[in-house]
């Protein structure tokens with residue numbers, strides 16, 4: 419489908435062709451918009467803003483369809499199917515939550531909280547548990563608005579994660595977002611293992627209209643980072659995003675390389691706002707937690723982008739990450755288009771999960 423990397427010669431031609439075929443090219447026409455009438459009273463700018471928000475929410479809802487039909491339907495069916503609240507109900511709930519990747523620790527906490535509230539509030543109807551469950555989930559996911567934010571001056575985002583988690587495409591989406599906001603953005607092709615990875619980033623750079631700092635395949639990733647930082651400083655840019663090679667969190671020497679890249683950035687850009695963004699693939703389940711712990715030990719992760727939530731019925735991983743890691747989820751991926759990389763807003767996330775009608 420999206421073969422950016424067929425041959426190295428004639429790259430220019432390939433690139434032009436691929437841009438036409440790429441999935442991001444399809445985005446624009448898809449934004450679903452509803453409730454036109456309600457907005458007739460708003461000024462144009464606000465109308466556009468509301469339309470955009472509604473479009474994003476629909477996409478979020480659509481992207482979470484599998485989880486809603488899987489995990490959330492199971493829970494609500496359980497609550498509506500039982501005649502009374504008893505131990506058996508909680509045991510079944512426990513099973514559903516663990517299967518949905520909520521994780522044992524968080525599952526136990528959730529169930530304890532529910533049991534406590536049932537007792538304290540004298541709840542007897544299982545159906546009432548839906549409301550309480552939703553409230554408890556909201557409480558777990560609330561606080562520290564982890565959204566990605568740029569500060570004045572140079573911001574550097576170092577993007578790390580295992581192979582195929584979605585680093586490069588996430589970088590492209592972030593770059594596009596800030597470029598559209600008028601920020602001066604540059605990318606660094608720090609995945610020097612594969613020529614294809616460097617080309618992939620260059621293609622994205624061309625498409626979005628941002629420069630890419632790159633060296634030959636096989637060169638030192640830290641040297642690429644060094645060049646990119648110098649270039650960003652010299653040109654007074656707002657944002658440098660550094661791509662890195664996918665690596666298993668268990669590959670010690672590769673994790674050392676990552677630390678070196680981070681050290682170089684820290685040293686060369688003392689005054690910049692430097693953040694490490696870990697990209698996790700939601701479909702990898704509980705393994706994502708292990709990845710996060712080891713990447714965090716190596717390079718101190720500031721935030722998480724959780725991709726491919728559209729590909730799993732077990733969206734409970736969001737809850738486990740939030741509750742067990744102490745690292746904010748900043749972005750979630752609910753599809754391949756640019757609009758599908760969204761800020762993680764707990765309130766909207768819960769609304770989308772529990773949304774009744776499918777759209």
Ligand SMILES: Nc1nc2c(ncn2[C@@H]2O[C@H](COP(=O)(O)OP(=O)(O)OP(=O)(O)O)[C@@H](O)[C@H]2O)c(=O)[nH]1
Pocket residue numbers: 579580581582583584585586587588609615663664665697725726727728729750751752753754758
């Ligand atoms: N469905 C879906 N696909 C996604 C999402 N985010 C990324 N992808 C896809 O995941 C695939 C891998 O993405 P890349 O960005 O190349 O992953 P990477 O981490 O850079 O991979 P390596 O460079 O090989 O380590 C691509 O086909 C992306 O389009 C998402 O939120 N949903």
Ligand SMILES: [Mg+2]
Pocket residue numbers: 585586587609615661662664
């Ligand atoms: Mg990549």
